[in-house]
Amino acid sequence: MEKKSVSVTLKNVTKKFKDVKGKADVIAVNGAEFIVEPGELVTLLGPSGCGKTTTLRMVAGFELPTEGKILIGDTDVTMLPPNKRDTATMFQSYGLFPHMSVFDNVAYGLKLRKVAPDEIKKRVNESLDLVGLATYGDRAPGKLSGGQQQRVALARSLIVTPSVLLLDEPLSNLDALLREQMRVEIKRIQKTLGITAIYVTHDRVEAMSLSDRVIVMKNGFIRQIGAPEQIYEQPDTRFVAGFVGKAAFFPVEIGSKETDYWSCNLDGKEVKVAQAAPDVKTGDKAVLMARPESLRLTEKGKGHLDGKVRMNVYLGNSLESFVSTAYGEVLVQIDDPHSKKVFKEGQEVSIDFSPDRVRILGEDEN
Ligand code: ADP
Ligand code: MG
Numbered sequence: 001m002e003k004k005s006v007s008v009t010l011k012n013v014t015k016k017f018k019d020v021k022g023k024a025d026v027i028a029v030n031g032a033e034f035i036v037e038p039g040e041l042v043t044l045l046g047p048s049g050c051g052k053t054t055t056l057r058m059v060a061g062f063e064l065p066t067e068g069k070i071l072i073g074d075t076d077v078t079m080l081p082p083n084k085r086d087t088a089t090m091f092q093s094y095g096l097f098p099h100m101s102v103f104d105n106v107a108y109g110l111k112l113r114k115v116a117p118d119e120i121k122k123r124v125n126e127s128l129d130l131v132g133l134a135t136y137g138d139r140a141p142g143k144l145s146g147g148q149q150q151r152v153a154l155a156r157s158l159i160v161t162p163s164v165l166l167l168d169e170p171l172s173n174l175d176a177l178l179r180e181q182m183r184v185e186i187k188r189i190q191k192t193l194g195i196t197a198i199y200v201t202h203d204r205v206e207a208m209s210l211s212d213r214v215i216v217m218k219n220g221f222i223r224q225i226g227a228p229e230q231i232y233e234q235p236d237t238r239f240v241a242g243f244v245g246k247a248a249f250f251p252v253e254i255g256s257k258e259t260d261y262w263s264c265n266l267d268g269k270e271v272k273v274a275q276a277a278p279d280v281k282t283g284d285k286a287v288l289m290a291r292p293e294s295l296r297l298t299e300k301g302k303g304h305l306d307g308k309v310r311m312n313v314y315l316g317n318s319l320e321s322f323v324s325t326a327y328g329e330v331l332v333q334i335d336d337p338h339s340k341k342v343f344k345e346g347q348e349v350s351i352d353f354s355p356d357r358v359r360i361l362g363e364d365e366n
Protein backbone atom coordinates (compact mmCIF):
# COMPACT_ATOMS: atom_id res chain seq x y z
CA MET A 1 0.00 0.00 0.00
CA GLU A 2 3.09 2.24 0.00
CA LYS A 3 2.79 5.41 -2.00
CA LYS A 4 4.69 8.65 -2.32
CA SER A 5 3.53 11.24 0.24
CA VAL A 6 2.24 14.59 -0.96
CA SER A 7 1.60 17.98 0.60
CA VAL A 8 -1.71 19.82 0.88
CA THR A 9 -1.65 23.60 0.45
CA LEU A 10 -4.41 26.11 1.13
CA LYS A 11 -3.84 29.59 -0.26
CA ASN A 12 -6.08 32.29 1.16
CA VAL A 13 -9.15 30.06 1.09
CA THR A 14 -12.50 31.63 1.96
CA LYS A 15 -15.92 30.00 1.95
CA LYS A 16 -19.11 32.02 2.17
CA PHE A 17 -22.57 30.48 2.53
CA LYS A 18 -25.92 32.21 2.26
CA ASP A 19 -27.85 32.24 5.53
CA VAL A 20 -31.20 30.41 5.81
CA LYS A 21 -33.10 33.32 4.28
CA GLY A 22 -30.65 33.31 1.38
CA LYS A 23 -29.62 36.88 2.12
CA ALA A 24 -26.59 37.62 4.30
CA ASP A 25 -23.35 35.74 3.83
CA VAL A 26 -22.08 33.40 6.52
CA ILE A 27 -18.29 33.38 6.31
CA ALA A 28 -17.56 29.80 7.33
CA VAL A 29 -13.84 29.95 6.51
CA ASN A 30 -11.94 33.21 6.30
CA GLY A 31 -8.62 33.40 4.43
CA ALA A 32 -7.30 30.00 5.52
CA GLU A 33 -3.63 29.61 4.65
CA PHE A 34 -1.49 26.60 5.56
CA ILE A 35 0.62 23.76 4.20
CA VAL A 36 0.36 20.19 5.44
CA GLU A 37 3.73 18.60 4.73
CA PRO A 38 3.99 15.16 3.07
CA GLY A 39 3.29 12.44 5.65
CA GLU A 40 2.23 14.92 8.29
CA LEU A 41 -0.89 14.60 10.46
CA VAL A 42 -2.41 18.02 11.06
CA THR A 43 -5.50 18.61 13.18
CA LEU A 44 -8.09 21.34 12.74
CA LEU A 45 -9.18 22.13 16.30
CA GLY A 46 -11.84 24.56 17.45
CA PRO A 47 -15.33 24.95 18.88
CA SER A 48 -18.43 23.85 17.01
CA GLY A 49 -19.20 26.08 14.03
CA CYS A 50 -15.68 27.50 13.63
CA GLY A 51 -15.27 26.15 10.09
CA LYS A 52 -13.39 22.87 10.52
CA THR A 53 -15.72 20.65 8.50
CA THR A 54 -16.09 23.25 5.75
CA THR A 55 -12.28 23.45 5.43
CA LEU A 56 -12.02 19.67 5.20
CA ARG A 57 -14.88 19.42 2.70
CA MET A 58 -13.13 21.92 0.45
CA VAL A 59 -9.96 19.80 0.50
CA ALA A 60 -12.09 16.74 -0.34
CA GLY A 61 -13.94 18.60 -3.10
CA PHE A 62 -17.44 18.41 -1.59
CA GLU A 63 -17.49 22.22 -1.36
CA LEU A 64 -15.87 24.74 -3.67
CA PRO A 65 -14.05 27.73 -2.16
CA THR A 66 -15.53 31.19 -2.74
CA GLU A 67 -11.98 32.48 -3.02
CA GLY A 68 -8.50 31.00 -2.91
CA LYS A 69 -6.68 27.91 -4.12
CA ILE A 70 -6.14 24.36 -2.91
CA LEU A 71 -3.19 22.28 -4.06
CA ILE A 72 -2.47 18.60 -3.53
CA GLY A 73 1.21 18.16 -4.23
CA ASP A 74 1.83 20.58 -7.08
CA THR A 75 -1.59 20.06 -8.63
CA ASP A 76 -4.21 22.79 -8.35
CA VAL A 77 -7.33 20.82 -7.36
CA THR A 78 -9.50 23.81 -6.43
CA MET A 79 -12.15 23.04 -9.04
CA LEU A 80 -11.72 19.26 -9.36
CA PRO A 81 -14.55 16.93 -8.29
CA PRO A 82 -13.90 14.65 -5.26
CA ASN A 83 -13.22 11.51 -7.34
CA LYS A 84 -10.38 13.26 -9.20
CA ARG A 85 -8.51 14.31 -6.07
CA ASP A 86 -6.82 11.20 -4.67
CA THR A 87 -8.26 11.85 -1.22
CA ALA A 88 -10.35 9.58 1.03
CA THR A 89 -12.68 10.94 3.66
CA MET A 90 -13.82 9.26 6.85
CA PHE A 91 -16.75 10.72 8.75
CA GLN A 92 -18.20 10.42 12.23
CA SER A 93 -20.87 7.98 11.04
CA TYR A 94 -19.19 4.97 9.49
CA GLY A 95 -21.69 4.52 6.67
CA LEU A 96 -21.05 0.79 6.29
CA PHE A 97 -23.43 -1.25 4.13
CA PRO A 98 -25.30 -3.49 6.62
CA HIS A 99 -26.25 -6.19 4.10
CA MET A 100 -22.65 -6.73 2.94
CA SER A 101 -19.89 -8.64 4.74
CA VAL A 102 -16.92 -6.78 6.18
CA PHE A 103 -14.87 -8.06 3.22
CA ASP A 104 -17.32 -6.70 0.66
CA ASN A 105 -17.61 -3.38 2.47
CA VAL A 106 -13.85 -2.92 2.30
CA ALA A 107 -13.69 -4.21 -1.30
CA TYR A 108 -16.38 -1.81 -2.48
CA GLY A 109 -14.11 1.01 -3.75
CA LEU A 110 -11.92 -1.41 -5.68
CA LYS A 111 -14.91 -3.15 -7.29
CA LEU A 112 -16.17 0.21 -8.49
CA ARG A 113 -12.77 0.75 -10.06
CA LYS A 114 -13.00 -2.66 -11.75
CA VAL A 115 -9.87 -4.01 -10.09
CA ALA A 116 -9.25 -7.74 -10.77
CA PRO A 117 -10.71 -10.16 -8.15
CA ASP A 118 -7.33 -11.61 -7.11
CA GLU A 119 -5.91 -8.17 -6.59
CA ILE A 120 -9.04 -7.17 -4.62
CA LYS A 121 -8.68 -10.18 -2.36
CA LYS A 122 -5.03 -9.46 -1.70
CA ARG A 123 -5.61 -5.79 -0.93
CA VAL A 124 -8.70 -6.32 1.25
CA ASN A 125 -6.76 -8.82 3.33
CA GLU A 126 -3.81 -6.43 3.65
CA SER A 127 -6.13 -3.63 4.59
CA LEU A 128 -8.04 -5.65 7.21
CA ASP A 129 -4.73 -6.84 8.60
CA LEU A 130 -3.58 -3.25 8.93
CA VAL A 131 -6.56 -2.34 11.14
CA GLY A 132 -6.31 -5.55 13.17
CA LEU A 133 -9.36 -7.29 11.67
CA ALA A 134 -7.67 -9.98 9.56
CA THR A 135 -10.10 -12.70 10.66
CA TYR A 136 -13.30 -10.63 10.43
CA GLY A 137 -13.88 -10.61 6.65
CA ASP A 138 -16.96 -12.84 6.73
CA ARG A 139 -18.77 -11.03 9.53
CA ALA A 140 -21.73 -8.69 9.13
CA PRO A 141 -20.84 -5.11 10.18
CA GLY A 142 -23.90 -4.96 12.48
CA LYS A 143 -22.44 -7.75 14.61
CA LEU A 144 -19.25 -5.77 15.34
CA SER A 145 -18.57 -3.32 18.18
CA GLY A 146 -18.46 0.42 17.45
CA GLY A 147 -14.67 0.41 17.51
CA GLN A 148 -14.49 -2.51 15.08
CA GLN A 149 -16.98 -0.85 12.73
CA GLN A 150 -14.83 2.26 12.77
CA ARG A 151 -11.81 0.11 11.86
CA VAL A 152 -13.73 -1.35 8.92
CA ALA A 153 -14.54 2.17 7.77
CA LEU A 154 -10.87 3.07 8.07
CA ALA A 155 -9.82 -0.01 6.08
CA ARG A 156 -12.37 0.95 3.41
CA SER A 157 -10.95 4.49 3.17
CA LEU A 158 -7.37 3.28 2.98
CA ILE A 159 -7.82 0.49 0.43
CA VAL A 160 -8.02 2.88 -2.50
CA THR A 161 -4.53 4.07 -1.42
CA PRO A 162 -5.40 7.75 -1.28
CA SER A 163 -2.55 10.26 -1.09
CA VAL A 164 -4.45 12.25 1.50
CA LEU A 165 -6.65 10.93 4.29
CA LEU A 166 -9.30 13.30 5.64
CA LEU A 167 -10.99 12.48 8.94
CA ASP A 168 -13.93 14.44 10.34
CA GLU A 169 -14.46 13.68 14.05
CA PRO A 170 -14.16 9.94 13.28
CA LEU A 171 -14.09 8.89 16.93
CA SER A 172 -16.86 10.97 18.46
CA ASN A 173 -19.36 8.08 18.42
CA LEU A 174 -17.10 5.85 20.49
CA ASP A 175 -16.85 5.63 24.27
CA ALA A 176 -13.84 7.12 26.04
CA LEU A 177 -11.69 4.01 26.29
CA LEU A 178 -12.24 2.96 22.67
CA ARG A 179 -11.54 6.51 21.55
CA GLU A 180 -8.16 6.37 23.22
CA GLN A 181 -7.30 3.01 21.61
CA MET A 182 -8.45 4.09 18.14
CA ARG A 183 -6.48 7.33 18.46
CA VAL A 184 -3.27 5.39 18.92
CA GLU A 185 -4.31 3.02 16.12
CA ILE A 186 -5.01 5.81 13.63
CA LYS A 187 -1.69 7.41 14.35
CA ARG A 188 0.16 4.10 13.98
CA ILE A 189 -1.50 3.35 10.64
CA GLN A 190 -1.01 6.88 9.36
CA LYS A 191 2.71 6.79 10.20
CA THR A 192 3.12 3.23 8.83
CA LEU A 193 1.67 4.26 5.49
CA GLY A 194 3.35 7.68 5.55
CA ILE A 195 0.05 9.12 4.40
CA THR A 196 -0.70 12.85 4.67
CA ALA A 197 -3.69 13.38 6.94
CA ILE A 198 -6.00 16.18 8.06
CA TYR A 199 -8.00 15.38 11.17
CA VAL A 200 -10.94 17.45 12.44
CA THR A 201 -11.87 17.50 16.10
CA HIS A 202 -13.21 19.77 18.84
CA ASP A 203 -11.49 17.61 21.46
CA ARG A 204 -8.22 19.14 22.61
CA VAL A 205 -6.85 15.92 24.10
CA GLU A 206 -7.45 14.12 20.82
CA ALA A 207 -5.75 16.93 18.90
CA MET A 208 -2.78 17.12 21.26
CA SER A 209 -2.16 13.37 21.32
CA LEU A 210 -2.53 12.68 17.59
CA SER A 211 -1.05 15.61 15.78
CA ASP A 212 2.27 16.61 14.39
CA ARG A 213 0.80 20.11 14.27
CA VAL A 214 -2.47 21.65 15.35
CA ILE A 215 -4.37 24.42 13.59
CA VAL A 216 -6.59 26.25 16.08
CA MET A 217 -9.66 27.90 14.54
CA LYS A 218 -12.31 30.31 15.79
CA ASN A 219 -15.16 31.97 13.88
CA GLY A 220 -13.74 30.91 10.51
CA PHE A 221 -10.27 32.28 11.24
CA ILE A 222 -7.07 30.37 11.91
CA ARG A 223 -5.82 31.65 15.25
CA GLN A 224 -2.60 29.70 15.59
CA ILE A 225 -0.67 26.87 13.97
CA GLY A 226 1.95 24.90 15.87
CA ALA A 227 3.15 21.64 17.37
CA PRO A 228 1.09 20.49 20.38
CA GLU A 229 3.74 21.70 22.88
CA GLN A 230 3.88 25.03 21.14
CA ILE A 231 0.19 25.84 21.19
CA TYR A 232 -0.06 24.61 24.79
CA GLU A 233 2.99 26.37 26.18
CA GLN A 234 3.24 29.35 23.85
CA PRO A 235 -0.29 30.35 22.87
CA ASP A 236 -0.52 33.70 21.09
CA THR A 237 -3.95 34.57 22.40
CA ARG A 238 -6.18 34.02 25.38
CA PHE A 239 -8.61 32.06 23.23
CA VAL A 240 -5.96 29.55 22.13
CA ALA A 241 -4.60 29.27 25.68
CA GLY A 242 -8.04 28.50 27.08
CA PHE A 243 -9.12 26.19 24.28
CA VAL A 244 -6.11 23.87 24.32
CA GLY A 245 -5.88 23.42 28.08
CA LYS A 246 -6.78 24.56 31.56
CA ALA A 247 -5.43 27.99 32.37
CA ALA A 248 -5.91 30.85 34.82
CA PHE A 249 -5.70 34.46 33.63
CA PHE A 250 -4.76 37.47 35.75
CA PRO A 251 -4.95 41.11 34.64
CA VAL A 252 -1.51 42.74 34.68
CA GLU A 253 0.13 45.87 33.44
CA ILE A 254 3.35 45.31 31.51
CA GLY A 255 6.29 47.22 32.96
CA SER A 256 9.86 47.25 31.74
CA LYS A 257 11.49 44.57 29.63
CA GLU A 258 14.66 43.34 31.33
CA THR A 259 17.29 41.06 29.81
CA ASP A 260 15.47 37.79 30.38
CA TYR A 261 12.06 38.73 31.70
CA TRP A 262 9.24 41.24 31.60
CA SER A 263 8.42 42.96 34.85
CA CYS A 264 4.65 42.99 35.33
CA ASN A 265 2.41 44.58 37.89
CA LEU A 266 -0.32 42.41 39.41
CA ASP A 267 -2.34 44.57 41.80
CA GLY A 268 0.76 46.39 43.08
CA LYS A 269 3.03 43.34 43.24
CA GLU A 270 5.83 42.61 40.80
CA VAL A 271 5.63 39.37 38.85
CA LYS A 272 8.52 38.40 36.57
CA VAL A 273 7.49 36.73 33.34
CA ALA A 274 9.95 35.13 30.93
CA GLN A 275 7.65 34.72 27.92
CA ALA A 276 5.26 36.97 26.08
CA ALA A 277 3.08 36.73 22.98
CA PRO A 278 4.80 38.43 20.01
CA ASP A 279 2.73 41.63 19.95
CA VAL A 280 2.80 42.85 23.58
CA LYS A 281 4.78 45.89 24.75
CA THR A 282 5.53 48.01 27.83
CA GLY A 283 2.52 49.98 29.06
CA ASP A 284 -0.04 47.52 27.68
CA LYS A 285 -2.75 46.06 29.82
CA ALA A 286 -2.43 42.32 29.39
CA VAL A 287 -3.23 39.00 30.97
CA LEU A 288 -0.85 36.68 32.67
CA MET A 289 -1.56 33.08 31.70
CA ALA A 290 -0.71 30.28 34.09
CA ARG A 291 -1.25 26.54 33.59
CA PRO A 292 -2.29 24.56 36.70
CA GLU A 293 0.97 22.58 36.70
CA SER A 294 3.10 25.73 36.60
CA LEU A 295 1.72 27.22 39.83
CA ARG A 296 2.97 26.52 43.33
CA LEU A 297 1.36 27.05 46.71
CA THR A 298 3.24 28.61 49.58
CA GLU A 299 2.38 30.22 52.93
CA LYS A 300 0.11 33.23 53.02
CA GLY A 301 1.91 36.47 52.17
CA LYS A 302 4.95 34.71 50.68
CA GLY A 303 3.85 34.34 47.05
CA HIS A 304 2.39 36.69 44.46
CA LEU A 305 -1.30 36.27 45.15
CA ASP A 306 -3.04 35.32 48.40
CA GLY A 307 -6.05 33.03 48.55
CA LYS A 308 -7.70 30.24 50.43
CA VAL A 309 -7.89 26.54 49.54
CA ARG A 310 -11.53 25.84 48.83
CA MET A 311 -11.26 22.22 47.76
CA ASN A 312 -8.65 19.52 47.17
CA VAL A 313 -9.36 16.83 44.60
CA TYR A 314 -7.22 13.71 44.90
CA LEU A 315 -6.51 12.09 41.52
CA GLY A 316 -4.06 9.38 42.49
CA ASN A 317 -1.06 10.53 40.50
CA SER A 318 -1.68 14.21 41.29
CA LEU A 319 -3.83 16.53 43.36
CA GLU A 320 -5.86 19.51 42.24
CA SER A 321 -6.17 22.38 44.66
CA PHE A 322 -8.92 24.92 43.94
CA VAL A 323 -7.87 28.21 45.49
CA SER A 324 -10.23 31.16 45.77
CA THR A 325 -8.54 34.51 45.10
CA ALA A 326 -9.52 38.11 44.34
CA TYR A 327 -9.47 37.06 40.64
CA GLY A 328 -11.74 34.08 41.04
CA GLU A 329 -10.93 30.45 41.56
CA VAL A 330 -7.49 29.28 40.49
CA LEU A 331 -6.59 25.66 39.88
CA VAL A 332 -3.19 24.55 41.12
CA GLN A 333 -1.99 21.08 40.19
CA ILE A 334 0.36 19.40 42.62
CA ASP A 335 2.24 16.48 41.12
CA ASP A 336 2.69 14.50 44.32
CA PRO A 337 -0.44 14.32 46.49
CA HIS A 338 1.78 13.56 49.50
CA SER A 339 4.18 16.48 49.08
CA LYS A 340 4.56 19.31 51.59
CA LYS A 341 3.10 21.63 48.99
CA VAL A 342 -0.40 20.35 49.71
CA PHE A 343 -2.36 22.70 51.96
CA LYS A 344 -5.57 21.67 53.71
CA GLU A 345 -9.01 22.84 52.65
CA GLY A 346 -9.81 26.14 54.36
CA GLN A 347 -6.15 27.06 54.80
CA GLU A 348 -4.90 30.53 53.80
CA VAL A 349 -2.20 30.24 51.14
CA SER A 350 -0.35 32.22 48.52
CA ILE A 351 0.13 31.38 44.86
CA ASP A 352 3.62 31.65 43.45
CA PHE A 353 4.35 32.18 39.76
CA SER A 354 7.63 30.84 38.48
CA PRO A 355 8.83 33.25 35.76
CA ASP A 356 9.68 30.56 33.20
CA ARG A 357 6.28 28.94 33.29
CA VAL A 358 3.90 31.85 32.90
CA ARG A 359 3.23 33.89 29.79
CA ILE A 360 1.88 37.34 28.93
CA LEU A 361 -0.93 37.52 26.37
CA GLY A 362 -2.63 40.54 24.83
CA GLU A 363 -5.85 41.65 26.56
CA ASP A 364 -8.11 42.13 23.51
CA GLU A 365 -8.83 38.47 22.75
CA ASN A 366 -11.71 36.61 24.32
P1 ADP B 1 -17.42 22.99 12.41
O1 ADP B 1 -17.15 21.77 11.61
O2 ADP B 1 -16.18 23.66 12.93
O3 ADP B 1 -18.39 22.75 13.52
P2 ADP B 1 -18.66 23.99 9.99
O4 ADP B 1 -17.57 24.07 9.01
O5 ADP B 1 -19.61 22.85 9.89
O6 ADP B 1 -18.09 24.11 11.48
O7 ADP B 1 -19.55 25.32 9.90
C1 ADP B 1 -18.97 26.62 9.89
C2 ADP B 1 -20.07 27.65 9.73
O8 ADP B 1 -20.62 27.56 8.42
C3 ADP B 1 -21.23 27.50 10.69
O9 ADP B 1 -21.67 28.78 11.04
C4 ADP B 1 -22.25 26.75 9.87
O10 ADP B 1 -23.55 27.04 10.32
C5 ADP B 1 -22.00 27.33 8.48
N1 ADP B 1 -22.35 26.37 7.42
C6 ADP B 1 -21.78 25.17 7.19
N2 ADP B 1 -22.31 24.55 6.12
C7 ADP B 1 -23.27 25.40 5.66
C8 ADP B 1 -24.21 25.35 4.56
N3 ADP B 1 -24.21 24.30 3.71
N4 ADP B 1 -25.04 26.40 4.39
C9 ADP B 1 -25.00 27.46 5.23
N5 ADP B 1 -24.16 27.58 6.25
C10 ADP B 1 -23.29 26.56 6.48
MG1 MG C 1 -17.84 19.81 11.94
